[in-house]
Amino acid sequence: MYQLHYFPSNANAAPHMVLEETGQDYELVLVDRAKNAQKSKEYLKINPNGRIPVLVDGDLVLFESAAIVLHLVDQHQEAGLAPKVGTPERAKFYQWMAFLTNSLQEELMIWQYPERLSGTDAAATAVVKQGAEKRAEAYLDVVEQHLKTNGPLFLGETLSATDFYLVMLARWARPMTNPPRSRPNIAKLLDMVTALPSVRRAYEREGVTSEIC
Ligand SMILES: N[C@@H](CCC(=O)N[C@@H](CS)C(=O)NCC(=O)O)C(=O)O
Known part of the structure; x- marks a missing residue:
């Protein structure tokens, strides 16, 4: 199951919409910006930039919202959220x-x-x-x-x-x-x-x- 590290309305929103539109099971993990949790030692292990979001997909840990969106689109091509490669x-x-x-x-x-x-x-x-x-x-x-x-x-x-x-x-x-x-x-x-x-x-x-x- 995917895990999306998020804070409300942050750069996680686009990946989140794609997870919903493609009908995935996923877990949301709150990164509490009010407590600067994005700069915690634990979080920096998954995103050394200290920024939100991060997607965990099995062994794959991805930061950068656009990269996460593109990965999800490729993983779920049947949803048709991007045109065919090479066109x-x-x-x-x-x-x-x-x-x-x-x-x-x-x-x-x-x-x-x-x-x-x-x-x-x-x-x-x-x-x-x-x-x-x-x-x-x-x-x-x-x-x-x-x-x-x-x-x-x-x-x-x-x-x-x-x-x-x-x-x-x-x-x-x-x-x-x-x-x-x-x-x-x-x-x-x-x-x-x-x-x-x-x-x-x-x-x-x-x-x-x-x-x-
Ligand atoms: N280019 C990055 C930007 C990520 C980013 O700056 N996220 C903001 C929230 S929208 C953040 O984590 N800010 C907290 C901080 O800078 O400490 C992406 O698209 O993932």
């Missing part, structure tokens, strides 16, 4: 996954935690935060443009793991000046995906009962 559609799927995790997610992390770059200087923190928000917004505009011509989902009519990944990031980005939902095609995708029982179950099991994003 142009699969290449586009990789493009959007990498874009979400490497570009949008990173700017959102800087926007949420600007002081990690700026240190304690308040003026520098404001500049870093503002810059990250601007770049995150530009990335969201790219997604919006893509969905406008190719939507309603990342891969057209076909649900894929990228859609779950966007839901996870959109939840984090809700306090932005122009949140993801202010873009009509992103809003449509978010409505479609958050209506799925798998997505509702994943967030409920993490203790999230309010609107997802």
Whole structure:
């Protein structure tokens, strides 16, 4: 049985939605951020970065949310959450996954935690935060443009793991000046995906009962 180490609404959310959508048996293990448990000696043995999440799959221990999502998608190909390997559609799927995790997610992390770059200087923190928000917004505009011509989902009519990944990031980005939902095609995708029982179950099991994003 899979084991997902999580904290509510953290980077575990996308893997969690994939576990639910593919109908897996899994155990949730709370990593209590309130107690800094992600930096405990025990946890650092499974993720030396001290970050959440981690997936344990038998002898395999995986960190990085996107890697976990891709592993689950490969393990459960029958669920069809990614196009066939070697096709142009699969290449586009990789493009959007990498874009979400490497570009949008990173700017959102800087926007949420600007002081990690700026240190304690308040003026520098404001500049870093503002810059990250601007770049995150530009990335969201790219997604919006893509969905406008190719939507309603990342891969057209076909649900894929990228859609779950966007839901996870959109939840984090809700306090932005122009949140993801202010873009009509992103809003449509978010409505479609958050209506799925798998997505509702994943967030409920993490203790999230309010609107997802
Ligand atoms: N790139 C990593 C980022 C993981 C990450 O930064 N997780 C956050 C929660 S969303 C975390 O563990 N923060 C606690 C900390 O930095 O101490 C991933 O996608 O798995």
